[in-house]
Amino acid sequence: MIEIDGSYGEGGGAILRHALGMAAYAGKSIRVRKIRAGRSKPGLAAQHLKGVEAVGAVSGARARGANLGSTELTFDPGPVRxxxxxxxxxxxxxxxxxxxxxxxxxxxxxxxxxxxxxxxxxxxxxxxxxxxxxxxxxxxxxxxxxxxxxxxxxxxxxxxxxxxxxxxxxxxFGFPLTFLEPGEVKAIRGISHATIQLQERRVAERQADAADHLLKRLGLPVEISVEYSEAANLGSGITLWTESENGPPLGASALGAKGIAADEVGREAAKALLSELDSGAAVDRHLADQLIPFMAVAGGSVLTSAITSHTRSNIYVAERILGAEFEIDGLTITVQR
Incomplete structure (x- = not known):
């Protein structure tokens, strides 16, 4: 049984989530201790339990300690179906x-x-x-x-x-995930959304217009669609991404919140995307941490804009469960299968 320290790094739920997926993929039993030890309320919360339930359902796993607030979980997966x-x-x-x-x-x-x-x-x-x-x-x-x-x-x-x-x-996984050069960006796409009650105040349009204003300096086509829909409570957000011919998209997003103007939400997302583009990265910082499990299986090397705590935590889990060996050189992450 493989032991995973849930307090490693930032000590959040990412360690548990990725450990579950990797364990199911590899067919290996794991025990995760000190779950979410770095959070103000340690232990399993509802969404983490659903992660356990989801991976358990697809792999016919047996789980012990899958209770609200539990700080230790044993997970024994079966065949994925x-x-x-x-x-x-x-x-x-x-x-x-x-x-x-x-x-x-x-x-x-x-x-x-x-x-x-x-x-x-x-x-x-x-x-x-x-x-x-x-x-x-x-x-x-x-x-x-x-x-x-x-x-x-x-x-x-x-x-x-x-x-x-x-x-x-x-x-x-017959080929590695290798992205070391930024793709040639042809356009910027996006979706700006809000609940229907915010349509009269043009919240989605204001988010999109503010983002568009900042992104125009790139000299590229910018197309941000606007969407209103029913939801259980008021809310809004915007997601932006690049459209490239020879590389993965870079992405950024921002969410609306009480007391934050819609224009500022749009600017926040645009500034984040511009920062990723200015960095010369091939993959953005959030995509980099999400790719770690797949790199551990397929091999590869990526150049990102920042090495986040989530990235380091995911590397720790991948090395423990999948036996991968990662190397971080500046902003380049490389794995040998």
Whole structure:
């Protein structure tokens, strides 16, 4: 049984999530101790339990310690099997983080998985649904087909959103994930969204216009669509990404919040994307940490804009469970299979 220290690095939920996915992929039993020791409320929260449930469902796993507030979990996976699955995270727990948890084993196995996930789609401390769809899944497309649709937005604090995902694996990991040169950016795309009650105040348009104003300095086409929809409570957000011919997209996002002007939300996302572009990175800092499990299997090397605590934590887990050896040289992350 492989022991994982949940207090490593920033001591958050990312260690548990990635450990579950890697364990299911490798068919290895793990024990995670000191879960979320770095948080003000340590132990398993509702969204982490749904991650355990999700990976357990696709792999027929046995889990001990899967209770709210538990700081230790033993996870013993079985064979990963395709099927249709539904998980309700509850309130505004992140649906994208739950989906992230199962991506590695599902993309590896030949077969088709369908997921319905209910909860938060655009909430703090997690990738927005549009980022996951337009950046993460686009980059992982060579390993299989992963499609994602936002059927209903879910914002903090009530959530109630709905993601529909289809993952068809089986392409295998026959080539490395290597991105060392920034792609040639042809355009900037984006989605600015808000609840229908905010339409009269033109919140989505103001987010998009503010982002567009800053991005025009690039001299590239900028196209940001505007979307209003029903949701359980007021909310808004914007996700931006690059469109490149020869490299993965770079992405950035921002969420609306009480007391923050819509224009500032748009500027925040645009500034974040401009920072990624100015860095000369081939993959943005958030994509880099998400790619670690796949690099551990496929090999490869990526140049990113920053080495985050999440990246270091994911490397720690990948080395423990998958036996990969990573090297960080400046802003370049390399793994040898």
């Amino acid at each position: 395709p099927g249709k699955f539904r998980f309700d995270v509850g309130t505004a727990g992140s649906t994208t983080l739950v989906l992230q948890t199962v991506l590695l084993p599902c993309l590896f196995l030949t077969g088709e998985f369908e997921f319905e996930l209910v909860g938060g789609t655009d909430v703090p401390w997690s990738p927005p649904a549009d980022y996951l769809r337009q950046v993460t899944l686009q980059t992982l497309r060579p390993f299989g087909v992963a499609e994602l649709r936002v059927a209903r937005r879910g914002y903090y604090p009530k959530g109630g959103g709905q993601l529909l995902a289809r993952v068809a694996g089986g392409s295998g």
